[in-house]
Amino acid sequence: MTLDTRPLADRIDRRALRAFRRTLPSTVRPKLVTVLLPVALIAVPFVFMIALLTAIGVDQFILRDKGLSSILAFVPVITMPVVAITLLVRALRQRNGVRQFRIAEFARANSFSYSPRVERPWLPGMIFEREGQSSSYSTDMVSRDGEAPTIIANHTSVVGSGKNRTVHRWGYVALRLTTPLPNIVLDAQKNNSWGRAALPVALAARQRLSLEGDFDRHFALYCPAGYEADALYLFTPDIMARFIDNAASFDIEIVDDYLFLYAQGELSTLDPELWKQLLSTVEALSQRVRQWARWRDERLDAGGAAWPEGAAVPNYARREGVASHGRRLARRADWWWIIGALLALFGFYNLLQDLFF
Template sequence: MLVHVNHCLLLWYVCIVWMVLGVRIDTLQDNRIDAVDVRDIVVTSAVFLAWVGLTLWLYRWAARPPSRRSLVRQARQTLTALANGFEPEPTSSAPFGSLMTARGARAAVYPRFVAPGVEFGNLRRDGRPVRTWRYAAVALPAPLPHFVLDSSEARGGDVPRGVERGQRLSLEGDFDRWFRLHVPSEYQTDALFVFTPDLMAALIDDARSWNVELVDDRVVFFAPGDADFSDEDVWRAIEALFARVVPLIAERSARYLDERVASQTPEARVAAMTAAMAKGISPVRLEPRIDPHGRRLHVRRRNAVLSAIGAVGWFLALVFLYVVPGLFAFAGFMSVVDGR
């Protein structure tokens, strides 16, 4: 970022210098170059060359390899992951869909540690503004409706911005002090089946600093900001999620069936078992599914007109920062060249 800011300032410096010289020589002095103009050209050129030298140093500084301390920290987190059965697998794209990754947004994950059905790390989502998250995601035995827990301690990001207020559900006890639960319409009873008192207690004890999203057959814990995975406390926080919170969610997932799906109603299941027994075959295991109304919360998407205005504004800003000074610098330079 510093390199780009420097390039922009350098370009505007050239623009101002040559425009001032061009106006003075071409307009005020009727295309006549005096000794003071030669002096100013020499001085400003010397400043320009010195600035170019500093720019080259800044470029080399920005491209320098990580420091020894940074390398040690990276090695420590990698060795810790390998010792606990996780492989380091950074990626330049979002590994799954969630409110954290946002639809259509580009994302990069580093570091990212992976084991079968499990991953965690730091995710950087591009956009305006750029967002960074620390996260942990675990595959579940079966899908659940789209539930989102907005943590009181983890707020500071944009989750779950746009979720309609009618999807809020209040739970018993003081759970609402720690989390705001969002559920799809008509899935309030299903949420009570999933969020039992023992799971709510585990969430408050071990996950209160995380937002929690149950989406498809995955549970995602995430919070704003990066995590330093060379720190022992970060690993213990991840371990607490995997050891004490995830098993309870997985147990609810394995037992849950969405009876809004016709093939998963009690009557349909009894009929399927009866037909299988009549044919002398074992009943086929039911593949759990979620009704389309429960797969995703209703989230207000950003207005397309506002997105278009933002894109046009960004383009015009780049034109103003780079193209405009370049054109004026060239015009001023040509005015000086035409002088006598």
């Protein structure tokens, strides 16, 4: 596929940009008053402090209160405008719509669709279904239909609220498959750190399946118990080679009738080279996974057909779908934070021992 990446870097038609900005929702392009309010909250105390110092006299202020305290008093005077300008520039850049316009034009030039933001996308992958999730949305979603329906976007998931609020950001590629498959995860070894997987959930180790060759050096494959033979059927040597060559830096999940590639960080960007890499990967994988359309779950009945007991039911008579215990992988508790908390408590206890005993 030949990509036209010129809209990602070419000169922008300002008139077209202004028209495009008017179509952006407020969640993407906040109102001007929303932008200026935080700046005003910082600017007002700053102006008050400048007026106070002017009235007293800077030299008198320093002479009256010599030492470190007089110097520290000027820290807010210096930092406030810096913070205000930073917030203003960041907010104005968010409002200018240039990024969204470029990606939208890139999508249009290559026969894709574009959505600046999609709230709670109806997708089954693990990054979309986090426990305790308070909000989630995908941004800069580039998609296409056709023989190989594809979505490329960035996803933000907010878990908890207040002081316990945590924001998780991922980039993802979603390929629509022609038939539902068992939930299979390929944990890329390249992006793991300290022996810990970069996946957003912890999977039960008993589901780990070792494959032939050097595939295990690149991916750790997890499949539901009882579906080991199905995983071996799906991941033939040529499929494994294609994943190693084209997708070794991504965590991969097959769930329902989707194949997801996950990356920590954005994938829908203004980087032409990244787009070429992503769509080359999509094309390479799409060609190979077409053969998965023939897979059927033998655990399902034969669609009501009256086949003799013990007979080999032909593939065309089998229902599409996956038996209930193959639809989702079993998860386990993530013990890392528990171990960390115990170590912190142990350290705090030793500190108290040293101080008071």
